[in-house]
Amino acid sequence: MSQPRIVVVGSVNMDLTSTVSRFPVPGETLLGTAFATAAGGKGSNQAIAAAKAGGDVIFIGAVGDDGFGRELRQTLDSAGVDTTLLRTVNGPSGVAAITVDARAENSIIVVAGANGSVTELTDSDLDAIANADVLLCQLEIPLATVVAAAKHAQLNDTTVILNPSPVQDLPNTLIDAVGILIVNQTEVEQLSSITDRVEHLVTTLGAGGADLRSRGSAVHADSPKVTPVDTTGAGDAFTGAFAVEWILDRSRALHFACVAGSLATTVPGAAASSPTRTAIEDLLESSA
Template identity: 55%
Template sequence: MARIVVVGSINMDLVTTVGRRPAAGETVSGDGFALVPGGKGSNQAIAARRAGAEVEFVGAVGSDVFADALRKVLREDGVGVARLREVDGPCGIATIVVDAGGENTIIVVAGANGRMTELSTADLETVAGADVLLCQLEIPVPTVLAAARHARANGTVVLLNPSPVRDLPDDVWAEVDIAVVNEGEAARLESALRDVPHVVTTLGGAGASYRGPGGLALAHPGFPVRVVDTTGAGDTFTGALAAHWHEGPAAALAWACAAGALATTKLGASASVPAAAEVEAVLAAAGAR
């Protein structure tokens, strides 16, 4: 069982479903609404846990009405929350609009995530004790850098999902062992990714590709599914990849592609993350297990 620590964000997602997303200045009628715990860090932590890893979460919730629900969703999945702190003010939130084709538009407000400006000694000890550190960019970049430096100094593999995409200082990239990006992020970050030893690029319904040391290249096709909502599918992919990285890039890629595809078949982010048995069944049916 891989030991993973996620240093990242946790949000309450406000999800509205519509026939089509509105144009600028337009009002449309919605079909439904749900409050779904999310945030890239939390989603990836739950995905890694359901994929079979032992997971600890380092992050922050606010002091508002969403805090207890956000803690609960992690605990219920067996994610360790001893390093989940509470700060004054609102939790992070994301407003998500999902159309009939399963495509989404997302607005994120950092809230408590934006106040993750330092890591305690206990936080850093948790990072040092893990096999993989998993980070994203919904918390301050200096915090990501501090976690990555400590991980690298203690032999913990650093996996970065650089999303929401932005230009990062060279000293961040210098600490990254594995980067997981989508096609748009890969194009935006092309020059920065050249020196990252392992780069995994998600390709939507077409699966994913891998580029490793010495020119090693792998690809795995997508799994055909009926898409309901793509929210969180990339996070599910990333968490599953981290959980199975110790099996090698090929096995991790297959598992991640299957998990990410299944995540699009249900509404919501954390709620759509498949159980390990579901992924195993898909892989077995495809002859990948």
């Protein structure tokens, strides 16, 4: 199997996860039942997911010169992600404060830290994007950098996949460069004015699977039934797996990604929950 070349330009955070029976109301203090730290950030999560799903992945982003930064780099390295273009800058790494309730639902507060320093692309970054099959982006780093990466990818016939989270107004230059937009049910409503402008629109539906609307066709894929433990990072596992399979076998990319996203909910954490290609293939085969 030839490995798809995936470049991810995005964020990397340390996730600080607290588990509670229910979410607190404003002004309330609750006793949690567990606490854990783990590598996260939508960019890093998707890079790891793509690497574990069979991609040859390069990550472009930044960590701080703190202990978190060293640990975040090591996590990416251990997952098989190329971190040659991951910068280390003065100051703290990005962090995400995550709360998970008894229903496996989550709420997240992200503090950008070093991610905010990714304000320009180097010649090496641009070369990597130009030589990739897919450029995968999110919106947890400065928007101008995402736009620059997408425009360069478009000029070099690299497929641009955008997961526009957290949602914000998107400039026309970015919309015009995007080949595939991957959104959840909330995001598709917030971006309804622009979704018909992209060639391929993927809408994730949680346990309900996902829809793919291409110009002239529509496809739905169901998610396999699993017992969820933590939904954090499930969308990122879906997106990373989809990016890989879109290059390898477009006809089954949606189903492949749904299986990856479902498997991710069965393991606590974000980066660690992304399944291997073998695990995805095994569940695909058993559910066929």
